Amino acid sequence: xxxxxxxxxxxxxxxxxxxxxxxxxxxxxxxxxxxxxxxxxxxxxxxxxxxxxxxxxxxxxxxxxxxxxxxxxxxxxxxxxxxxxxxxxxxxxxxxxxxxxxxxxxxxxxxxxxxxxxxxxxxxxxxxxxxxxxxxxxxxxxxxxxxxxxxxxxxxxxxxxxxxxxxxxxxxxxxxxxxxxxxxxxxxxxxxxxxxxxxxxxxxxxxxxxxxxxxxxxxxxxxxxxxxxxxxxxxxxxxxxxxxxxxxxxxxxxxxxxxxxxxxxxxxxxxxxxxxxxxxxxxxxxxxxxxxxxxxxxxxxxxxxxxxxxxxxxxxxxxxxxxxxxxxxxxxxxxxxxxxxxxxxxxxxxxxxxxxxxxxxxxxxxxxxxxxxxxxxxxx
Numbered sequence: 001x002x003x004x005x006x007x008x009x010x011x012x013x014x015x016x017x018x019x020x021x022x023x024x025x026x027x028x029x030x031x032x033x034x035x036x037x038x039x040x041x042x043x044x045x046x047x048x049x050x051x052x053x054x055x056x057x058x059x060x061x062x063x064x065x066x067x068x069x070x071x072x073x074x075x076x077x078x079x080x081x082x083x084x085x086x087x088x089x090x091x092x093x094x095x096x097x098x099x100x101x102x103x104x105x106x107x108x109x110x111x112x113x114x115x116x117x118x119x120x121x122x123x124x125x126x127x128x129x130x131x132x133x134x135x136x137x138x139x140x141x142x143x144x145x146x147x148x149x150x151x152x153x154x155x156x157x158x159x160x161x162x163x164x165x166x167x168x169x170x171x172x173x174x175x176x177x178x179x180x181x182x183x184x185x186x187x188x189x190x191x192x193x194x195x196x197x198x199x200x201x202x203x204x205x206x207x208x209x210x211x212x213x214x215x216x217x218x219x220x221x222x223x224x225x226x227x228x229x230x231x232x233x234x235x236x237x238x239x240x241x242x243x244x245x246x247x248x249x250x251x252x253x254x255x256x257x258x259x260x261x262x263x264x265x266x267x268x269x270x271x272x273x274x275x276x277x278x279x280x281x282x283x284x285x286x287x288x289x290x291x292x293x294x295x296x297x298x299x300x301x302x303x304x305x306x307x308x309x310x311x312x313x314x315x316x317x318x319x320x321x322x323x324x325x326x327x328x329x330x331x332x333x334x335x336x337x338x339x340x341x342x343x344x345x346x347x348x349x350x351x352x353x354x355x356x357x358x359x360x361x362x363x364x365x366x367x368x369x370x371x372x373x374x375x376x377x378x379x380x
């Protein structure tokens with residue numbers, strides 16, 4: 001199901017201040033001597049590149065302000081595995097808990113225990129219950145992330161290069177669709193877990209974007225969803241299923257594990273199915289253009305997006321320090337300050353209403369494409 005592709009000229013490249021990334025290493029999980037009095041960082045599973053880089057930023061900031069920290073991420077991407085480690089951390093006397101959750105439910109008892117013990121909980125990437133968290137550190141608005149991934153998918157299918165002068169791609173996709181009269185485009189989504197809050201929120205925003213009039217009759221409003229549980233093997237299997245079924249034109253994978261697995265599967269198969277989503281340049285370098293001289297559409301993933309993952313970890317640490325030292329309580333309208341760190345000047349963030357709780361917006365989506373991949377491949 002390939003369609004007539006319409007090329008647009010590439011605009012000027014976007015400038016972005018990059019962060020100098022250190023080589024902080026996670027401490028061994030499960031050592032009570034390290035947990036006692038330390039700030040605990042917990043990602044969905046141990047060894048996930050996104051989580052590793054985030055902890056690098058978290059630990060770098062904590063080291064800068066003279067605090068001890070430790071990563072305690074589970075071997076399995078499950079709520080139960082996280083709950084066990086959370087309970088151990090609380091029992092062993094941790095100072096704070098920063099977590100990217102593996103699900104919407106199942107944490108109340110252990111988070112209540114943390115609350116009773118005076119241990120603040122801050123969620124990042126994937127939100128914890130508003131009843132127990134101080135606030136949620138949001139890397140970018142769900143609306144922007146969902147909408148931009150849909151726009152990227154449609155533009156890639158239509159052969160439209162990314163133009164940094166149209167940073168959110170809204171003008172580019174509208175212009176491309178105005179002239180399009182081919183077959184209806186079908187989009188697949190290779191996500192993380194079926195119950196993972198953050199990806200589900202983004203997918204809801206993708207569906208909201210697809211309900212706009214500009215897509216009517218040109219892009220199917222139905223997303224073909226598959227779930228790889230943020231595991232490389234399962235994500236590979238699900239990508240192979242997309243390939244075997246041959247029902248979609250382009251795949252969005254809003255998870256670094258999924259997009260890398262899909263990149264390998266589609267590249268090896270020399271498939272016409274294209275790919276975009278949220279990925280790390282270091283993991284996607286074999287599936288994306290590497291220089292301005294490349295034809296991006298010779299690659300399975302012409303462009304994708306993410307954010308400064310290390311800054312996301314550092315800003316999470318800054319939130320915890322604001323709780324500890326400045327009385328920051330995450331109430332709507334309250335502010336916290338992050339010290340100058342790396343290439344970043346001092347920043348002030350404001351907690352805003354987010355569902356039943358609040359969140360602090362510390363980043364925006366950033367597009368990786370042929371003109372900037374070389375800058376980032378050894379950084380993220």
